[in-house]
Amino acid sequence: MPTTVTTVNVNGLRAAARKGFTAWLEGTAADIVCLQEVRAEPDRLPAEVREPEGWHTVHAPAAAKGRAGVALYTRQAPEAMRVGWGSDEFDASGRYVEADLPGLTVASLYLPSGEVGTERQSEKERFCKEFFLYLVQLRQRCAAQGREAVVCGDWNIAHREADLKNWRANTRNSGFLPEERAWLSSVFDEAGYVDVVRGLHPEGPGPYSWWSYRGKAFDNDSGWRIDYQVSTPALAARATSAVVERAATYDLRWSDHAPVTVTYDV
C-alpha cells in the first residue's frame, strides 16, 4: 500500500493559500503533507486552510507572531503528536512537530536559516547540535517500537556541490558552509538516516527545491536543494518515486520553495 509524503516551505500560509496552495492541496495525491514557515497563529488562518475537509491537522506556531511555524496535515488521524523535542530554547520556536501514524513517525522541521558572523548563525549551530542528539534518540525509539521515521522539511543546508547551482560562490555563505555540510553528513553517516530524494536521484545537479525571490533566480534555475525527506534506512529502501513539483512559470509559484514529494511502498 503506497503512502505519499510531501514537504513544502510555504513562506506564509496565508499568502500561499491566496496564490494557489489551496488548489494544490485539493489536487494532491499525498497522504501526508509537512508544512514549514506557516507564519500565522492557527486562529488567523481561514478555517478551510487551518483544517481542510478530509485532513487531520497539527499546528505548531512560533511564540513570536508571524515567524516560522510548522504543521502536519494527514489524511489519517495521528495516534500521537509532539511539538518540539524537549528543548528549552527551541520547543516554542515553531520549528519541529512530529506525529505517529501506524508504523510511521513523520516530522515537519524548519531548521533556522543563518547568516555568517551574526547571532542567527550561532542559533543555527545550537539548533543543529541539539537536534542531532534528538535524531539519535528518535532512531532508537522508533527501532524499539518497530516504527519507521521520516523527518521532512527545510533543513536550510545544501549537502553537496550538486545541491546548489553556484556552489563555488557560496562556500562562505550560510547554507553551504563546510561545517554545516559536515553536520548534515553526520546525520546520514553517524545517526544513520538516508537522504531519500538523493537516493532515488543519485545524479545532480538538483533537483533544487528553493529559488530566491531576488533577481532572476527562478528563471535561471539558480536554486538550492535544502528541503529533504530524511528517513530511516528501511523506509528509504521502500521509496519508489521522488519529484520536486517545480512550478511551470514564475507567476504560478505560491512559495519560493517547491513541494518535494516521495511515494513509499509500505
Next chain:
Amino acid sequence: MPTTVTTVNVNGLRAAARKGFTAWLEGTAADIVCLQEVRAEPDRLPAEVREPEGWHTVHAPAAAKGRAGVALYTRQAPEAMRVGWGSDEFDASGRYVEADLPGLTVASLYLPSGEVGTERQSEKERFCKEFFLYLVQLRQRCAAQGREAVVCGDWNIAHREADLKNWRANTRNSGFLPEERAWLSSVFDEAGYVDVVRGLHPEGPGPYSWWSYRGKAFDNDSGWRIDYQVSTPALAARATSAVVERAATYDLRWSDHAPVTVTYDV
C-alpha cells in the same frame, strides 16, 4: 479659454499608479492636477509617475517616510512654487504646496485627519488655526497681484449635513465636529473663499468624494464630501462644471477618494 483643475487624494501614489492612476492621468483632460497623500519620496516613485511626459511636477514630500506628501502636476510650467506657508510646525509635513501660473495661484492641501481625544486632533486644530491666517494672507497677496487663487485638496472636514451620508452618527467624530464645521464656515464667510463644487451643485446629498475602505461604504455610497476646491470669488464665478469622478465599481477604484474636477472659464 477653459482651465480644468482636478484634485484627488491618491492614498499612496505607488499603489494608485499600479491600480489605475497612470491610466487615469493619461486620459484626463485636466490642465492642473493636485495630489494628496503621495506617501513616497520622489526618488521612490517610478519616473513615469514622478514626472510624466507632458507635465511639470512639483513634489512636497513629508519629512516622515511613507506619510502625507502633496504634489502639483501642471501642463504649463509654473512661474513660482512654494512648499508650506512659513510654518515652523507644518512646512515639512508634506501638507501644502502652491504654484503660480499666469493669473492663478493653485495649491494642493492635505489637512490632517484627526481623532477625537488624541494628540492628532490637537494637531488638526493647530493646523487649522495657522492655516486660516495664511488663507487670509493668500487672498490679500493675490488681490494685490491681480491673481485668482484656488486651494484644492483633502480638507478632512465635511461642512454641512448634506456633505456626508450619516451625519447624525458622526456629530462627535473628527471630520464633522461642530468646531471643525464652524472653522470651515469661517474660511468661506470670514476669509472670503468659495466652495466651488457646492456652488455648482447647491443640492445635496453629496457629491461625496471619499468612501472608507472599511465595510461596504463604497457599495452603500456611505461617503463624505471632504475634498474641495476652495477659490477666490471671481474664479468661482467662472466655474462652468464640477464633477466627482466616482469609479463605476469597487474594483475599478485606485484610491479611497475620487477625483474632483472643475472647469473654469478663464
Next chain:
DNA sequence: CGTCAAAAG
C-alpha cells in the same frame, strides 16, 4: 523580492 506586524488613516 516577498511575507508579516504595526502604525496610520
Next chain:
DNA sequence: CTTTAGACG
C-alpha cells in the same frame, strides 16, 4: 480595509 516602513529571510 488599505498603505507604508521595517524586520526578516
